Amino acid sequence: MYTPSQLWRGVRRGVQRPSFFGQELNRLYNRRLYRREYNTDGIDVMAEDWDNLIILDACRYDLFSAQQQECSGTLERRESRGSHTVEFLVGNFAGRTLMDTVYVTASPQLYRWNDRIDATFHEVINVWKHGWDDTHKTVLPRTMTDYGRRVAAQYPNKRLIMHFIQPHYPFIENPEINVGNRLEGSDKTDIWGRLRDGDADVSASEIWDAYRNNLDRVLPAVRELVGTLSGRSVVTSDHGNMFGERSGPIPVAEWGHPPGTYTKELVTVPWQVVSSSERRDIRPEQPHSKSNQFPPSTDRQHDDDTDIMTAQLYPLGYLE
Template identity: 80%
Template sequence: MYTPSQLWRGFRRGVQQPSFFGQELNRLYNRRLYRREYNTDGVDVMTEDWDNLIILDACRYDLFSAQQECSGTLERRESRGSHTVEFLMGNFSGRTMTDTVYVTASPQLHRWNDRIDATFHDVINVWKHDWDDTHRTVLPRTMTDYGRRVAAQYPNKRLIVHYMQPHYPFIESPEINVGNRLDGTDKTDIWGQLRNGDTNVSPSEIWEAYRDNLDRVLPAVQELVTTVSGRSVITSDHGNMFGERSRPIPIAEWGHPPGTYTEELVTVPWQIVSASERRDIRSEQPRSSSNRFTPNADLRPDDNAVTIDRLQALGYQE
């Protein structure tokens, strides 16, 4: 459900960018006139067989298949979302998962948890206190370090490690600025600029920066899966579009807009890395805090600006 301010911003965008109306019509079609909040045809990741679920944010299947050198078996899955919030809603909403610890570089669960209402044994919000101010994201090495530490702390829990890459910001290409519309202005992000032909950055430069982000994160993921016990799966919450046509209105899309269930966005990798020894998974009462990993981890109510600022840095819009 949209707020009045979001509807007003959407109307202004539609006047300035006619393709926005086509995008919204596609969203209405895919979400069945908003009767569903996510792609109900996608896989329920919590019912799959894994001890460690490694999420690469915004990773396309085709690029992962071309770039990855991890051991194991690569399969395809259909995601429940074309956007992180849809993925979280589709897989975690209303669930009690006290056998699982979620370690995340993304602020999205924290931002929307009142709506998602997910209960894990523990949530480690790495983005709160190990944020890299230079690159304006959480770096892959940081996530691997947390994954190893949390796996050692919780040897009897399933582990979800949500890396930010290959999602923007582009670590090797900081000059490419996505921008955002979270602040309520009419600024257009790089995906909108590409859609409207309003940027001097070429699509090939964006693709190379996106590929470089994946190349940056893959060695860190490989290190994690080879140092933690149990069966691991490497996957993504959604993909990313680079000018391919959406449906049923055939407009060229960029980025990963919600409610857009194209192959480029919902076909995700599912790399299975088997293990000779599985973990003995047990449910326990949720932990009240994660201070042993991130001191003073819980943001105060007046620190909501920190969450918004970091979502802006990641190129998100509401």
């Protein structure tokens, strides 16, 4: 259900950009008049066989398959439950008690939507609180790899989810493309909005190259991390990313990863399986906070953390 402010923003967008109505009608169709919160045709990642799940945010299957030589294992494909991170989180974790799993994340989205998702993990390590890189306005892959090693050592009997930001915007190797503060006073917080509205000062091919560079930046860190982890590892994505392809049933060009848009570019994701003869003895247990080597990162929200989260969502393109 929309709030009055959301409805007004939708009307304002529709007046400024008529294609908005086509996009919204597509979402109504895909979400069955908003009777479903996510793509119910997607897999339940928690029901799949893995000890370590490495999530690359917004990674298209076709790009990963072309670049995946950085990772060993067997590449398969899966259908995701979301075309947006929040849909992925709701579809896989909402209302569940997952005391056998530690979730390590560079994305603030679980924290932001904590009340809606209402998931209970053995531990949540919010790397975005303490590992944010102010220069690049993101959490760098190396930081996530370092956290992953430490978490695996501390929790040897838990399933481990590592949620990297890359190849998601902003672009590490191409900062000149990132919108950031250049749009002060504008409601367009990322390059996808500018491309969608036809007022970007870079070409789609330049954006694709920058996106591919982000994947090239994260894959060596992922390969290094997987090489240090025991058990069966899977490298996947929460959703893909669109580069002007048409959604449906109304053929509207889409950019980025809008929710409720279940195109193959958005919900077909890589599933790279790195098998191991050594499997971990996974046990669900209550957390022992006194032994936690990491800064506090429980589900409780604090004003300072909320301010940090808000400041970081802007350069990731999530707030308007």
